[in-house]
Structure formats: C-alpha cells, structure tokens
Amino acid sequence: MSLESFNIIESTLREGEQFVGANFTTDDKIRIARALDEFGVEYIELTSPLASPQSFDDACTIAKLGLKTRVLTHIRCPLDDAKKALDTGGQGIDLVIGTSSYLREFSHGMAMEQVIDRAVEVLTWLRAQAPNLELRFSTEDSFRSEEADLFRVYLAVDKVGVERFGIADTVGVATPNRVYQLVSGLRRLVKAGIEFHGHNDSGCAIANAYSALEAGATHIDTSVLGIGERNGITPLGGFIARMYVTNRDLVKKKYKLKKLRKLDEMVANLTGVGVPFNNYITGVTAFTHKAGIHAKAILNQPETYEILNPKDFGMTRYISIAHKLTGWNAIKDRAEQLGLPLTDEQIKDVTAHVKAIADQKQIDLNDVDELLYRWADGAASNEPIVQ
Numbered sequence: 043m044s045l046e047s048f049n050i051i052e053s054t055l056r057e058g059e060q061f062v063g064a065n066f067t068t069d070d071k072i073r074i075a076r077a078l079d080e081f082g083v084e085y086i087e088l089t090s091p092l093a094s095p096q097s098f099d100d101a102c103t104i105a106k107l108g109l110k111t112r113v114l115t116h117i118r119c120p121l122d123d124a125k126k127a128l129d130t131g132g133q134g135i136d137l138v139i140g141t142s143s144y145l146r147e148f149s150h151g152m153a154m155e156q157v158i159d160r161a162v163e164v165l166t167w168l169r170a171q172a173p174n175l176e177l178r179f180s181t182e183d184s185f186r187s188e189e190a191d192l193f194r195v196y197l198a199v200d201k202v203g204v205e206r207f208g209i210a211d212t213v214g215v216a217t218p219n220r221v222y223q224l225v226s227g228l229r230r231l232v233k234a235g236i237e238f239h240g241h242n243d244s245g246c247a248i249a250n251a252y253s254a255l256e257a258g259a260t261h262i263d264t265s266v267l268g269i270g271e272r273n274g275i276t277p278l279g280g281f282i283a284r285m286y287v288t289n290r291d292l293v294k295k296k297y298k299l300k301k302l303r304k305l306d307e308m309v310a311n312l313t314g315v316g317v318p319f320n321n322y323i324t325g326v327t328a329f330t331h332k333a334g335i336h337a338k339a340i341l342n343q344p345e346t347y348e349i350l351n352p353k354d355f356g357m358t359r360y361i362s363i364a365h366k367l368t369g370w371n372a373i374k375d376r377a378e379q380l381g382l383p384l385t386d387e388q389i390k391d392v393t394a395h396v397k398a399i400a401d402q403k404q405i406d407l408n409d410v411d412e413l414l415y416r417w418a419d420g421a422a423s424n425e426p427i428v429q
Contacts, residue, residue, distance in 0.1 A: 044255040045288055049084040051237060052278060054265040054309060055104070056087040056116045061269035063313040068100050070312050072107065074266075077305050079109040082297040083278075087114045087136060087263070091126050101130040112176065119160050124168050134176030135168060137161070138208065141191055142183035154191050158198045165202045178237060180208020184224065185216040196228060206235040206261060211250060214243025214273070218253035229258035237261035240276050242268060247276040252284050266309040267317070279306060280322040287349050300356035323355050332362040334369025341375050364410050366400040368393060376410060382418040392417050 055071055058064055066074070078086055086109070091098035105113045114134040117123040127135045139157055140149050152160065161179060168177060179199045181192055196207055209224060216224075221238070228236055238254035238261070240247045251262045268277030279302055286293040293299070306324045310317045319327050329352040331340050339346035340361060352359050363372045370386075370393040377384050377392075384392070392413050399405055 044258055044260050045285075046292060047260070048255055048285070049235075049261045050278070050281070051085040051087050051114070051261050051263045052078050052083040052111075052265070053087040053116075053239075053263050053275065054078070054269065054278075056089045057239075057263065057270040057275050058265040058309070059089050060271040061265075061274060061313060063315055064269060066312060068096070068103060071100050071104060074309065074312075075104050075107060075109060075113075077301070077308060078266075079107075079111045080298060081301045081305055083111055083264075085112045085114055085134070085261070087116050088130075088132070089115075090117045090123065091115055091130050092117065092123050098126065098130065101127075101132060105131040105133070114176070114178075119164050121164050121167060124164050128168065128171060128175075134178065134205070136178045136180065136208070137164060138180045138182050138210070140182040141195060142186040143188075144186060145183050154194065158195050161195060161199055162202055165199060165204060169202060176206075177204040178206040178208055179204050180210055180237065180239065182210050183212040184209045185211050185220060186213070189224065189227070192224075193227070193231060197231060200232050200234070204234055206237045207232060208237040208239060209254070209259075210239040211241055211247075212239075214241035214246065216240065216250050217246060218249045221250045221253045222257040225254045225257035225259050235260040237263065239263040241271070242273045242275060242277075247274075248280045248284055251276045251281055252288075266305055267313075267315070267321070269309065269313060277322060278302075279324060283322045283350060286354075290351075290354075294354060299354050302355055303357065323350065323357065328352075329357055329359045330362055331359070332365065333367050334372060337361045337363070337369055337372035337375075341371055364396070364400070364405045364407050366397045368396055368400075373410070373414070376407075377414050377418075380411065380414060382414055384414070384417055388417050 054074055075086055088101045089097050091101045101115055112133045114136050115127040115130050115132045116136040117127045119137055119139040139161055146152060165179060181187060184192060225236060236259040238251055238259045240250040262281060264276045264278040264281050265274060266278050268274040303324045306317050317324055319325050331337050336347050361372050363376055370390045373393045374389045377389060395413055396410055
C-alpha cells in the first residue's frame with residue numbers, strides 16, 4: 043500500500059526557487075540539499091538546468107555531492123532541454139508538459155497529438171541514451187485537462203517506459219475526492235509509480251496529497267514550509283505530520299524528525315520569512331495549551347489533546363497559565379515546578395487571583411510566579427491584586 047511505502051520528492055530547490063522570496067546562492071543550495079539528505083527524503087528535485095547558466099552549474103554540483111537521496115532535474119519537453127539535463131549527471135529527469143486547454147492555447151500552443159508525439163520522442167531519446175536513468179513524465183494542470191486526453195498521453199508514454207507518471211494540481215483547484223478519482227483511474231491503467239504535485243491555492247494541498255496516496259500514488263512532491271509559486275505546494279512538515287498520525291513508527295523510521303525544526307528555520311531565514319506561528323510541528327504554538335480543561339487533561343495524559351508527540355520532533359510542550367482561562371491544575375503544576383508546598387485550597391485561591399487580574403490587564407508567567415511565592419510565604423490577600 044502507498045500509505046506504507048510512499049516516497050518524498052523534495053522540491054524546495056525547484057518549486058521552492060519559484061517562491062517570490064527565494065534567491066538561493068550555490069552555497070545555499072548545497073546547505074539545503076545536505077539538510078534534506080540528512081533528514082532522509084528519498085529524492086531532491088532541482089530547477090531546470092535551462093533556467094540559467096548558474097542553474098546548470100548548480101545542478102552539476104549537487105549531483106556530485108554524493109548524497110544518499112536521489113538527485114532529479116526538472117525540465118520541459120523540448121529535446122534540447124533533455125540533452126542539457128542529461129549533462130548534469132543527475133540520477134533522474136522529470137519531464138512535464140501542459141495538457142489543459144489553457145496551457146495548450148496560451149503557453150506552448152500544441153494540440154494534443156503534438157503533445158503526445160513530443161513526449162514520446164523525447165522520452166524515447168532519453169531512454170536510448172541512458173537506459174538506467176530514472177524518468178518521470180507528468181502532465182501540467184492535470185485537473186483542468188480532459189481526462190480522456192490525460193489517459194491518451196499517459197498510455198502512449200507507458201509504451202516507451204517510465205519509472206513514474208506525474209499528476210499535477212498546478213493551480214490548486216483539485217479536491218481530495220477528485221484527486222482520488224484521477225489517481226485511482228491512472229493506477230488501473232499503468233504499473234509504474236505515480237507522483238502527485240499539489241498546489242495550495244485553496245488550502246487542500248496536504249489533504250490532496252494524502253488522498254493521492256490512498257488512491258495508489260507512490261510519490262509526493264513537497265517543499266520546506268510549502269514555499270513555491272504563489273501560495274506554494276504541499277509543505278514537508280505538514281505532510282510529515284499527516285503521515286506520522288497515520289503510521290508513527292514508519293515515519294520515525296524513515297526520517298530524522300528532530301532535524302525538521304532546523305530545516306524550517308534555515309529555509310525561512312534564506313527566504314526572508316518567519317516560520318508561521320501555527321506552522322505544522324515547528325510553529326511556536328504547535329504544542330502550546332491554554333484552556334484550563336485542556337491543561338488538566340494534558341498533565342494527566344498528553345495524548346488527550348496531542349496527536350503528535352513533541353519529543354519525537356525535538357520540540358517541547360508548553361502550558362500557558364497566565365490568563366483568565368487558566369485552571370487550578372495548571373497552576374498547581376507550576377507550583378510543583380517551583381518547589382512550593384501549597385495546598386489545593388491555596389492553589390485554587392491563587393488561580394482565582396490570576397483570573398481576576400487577567401480580566402483587567404495583560405499578565406505573564408512572572409506575575410503568576412510572584413503570586414505563588416506570596417502565597418507560599420503566607421502573604422496571601424483576600425482581594426484580587428491589581429498593579
């Protein structure tokens with residue numbers, strides 16, 4: 043099953059370079075590539091070597107790093123692109139060509155028969171030049187293409203022989219149900235792997251990626267923090283979170299999860315953005331609990347309100363107590379952390395004071411600690427303390 047044997051094609055160095063804030067130097071690309079390799083992704087996808095002279099040189103450089111992960115280049119379908127990609131020394135080439143009416147009319151201008159002929163010509167040439175090269179053929183804007191057209195081109199390419207077929211939700215229009223239908227339909231036609239590339243314009247990238255795996259896809263494209271064209275694609279951390287929930291032991295075995303935080307921070311710094319507060323796994327509030335009823339349960343059994351174990355990712359849990367929603371169990375836990383021997387009645391009294399103060403002004407942990415120390419010293423007041 044794909045949910046048990048999926049592969050990540052990490053596209054920060056291809057799709058991610060299309061993010062408006064990305065301008066990676068060669069050294070930046072090497073750092074990212076090595077970090078992704080250490081994390082354990084199965085593939086790294088690079089920008090087309092036709093994009094610029096430096097892009098070609100960088101692809102050659104990364105291909106020679108001796109990484110465990112397989113290095114792929116991503117190109118359009120002209121034969122000249124294929125020849126240039128072959129010269130990089132990468133272990134695989136990802137070809138793509140638009141099949142929607144929008145792209146056929148306003149981008150490359152080819153009819154479907156021409157699309158099929160071009161794809162077969164280039165793939166046949168590549169296979170002849172490098173029989174062991176890993177080849178992927180993908181349609182672009184798959185979900186705004188006619189399904190009959192998609193299957194025609196896929197079946198024609200299947201006769202040439204490729205390792206993977208790609209399905210791309212280029213504009214983020216797909217829904218999980220539609221992804222399942224299209225991927226499962228292709229799965230019935232071909233034996234090769236199926237790769238899903240999903241944009242996040244309508245917020246469905248992770249769900250669509252998961253649905254693709256359920257339908258039989260074998261490879262998922264991601265980027266660190268989800269960076270890419272417009273709102274980007276399936277984020278690496280978000281996809282990892284989803285798969286961790288599905289099969290924790292497998293994900294812990296496949297990837298070095300504690301390296302995710304530094305990976306997110308590195309790419310954030312290189313692109314001039316912050317890691318979002320609510321980012322999957324590594325956001326500052328990802329494992330923060332505030333409501334009193336939540337805090338009590340978390341203290342008793344963290345899994346009550348945590349589907350992800352922060353320790354597996356090198357993260358820590360934080361229970362926020364300096365606010366009007368706090369509960370006395372959380373305040374008691376803080377008193378125990380400070381080594382203060384307060385009774386439950388004293389703790390409840392402190393909690394009432396915290397709530398009363400927080401109703402009137404912003405407070406922080408120092409304010410709570412001060413109250414706890416005052417009660418421990420026997421200096422409790424019967425009135426809420428407002429400063």
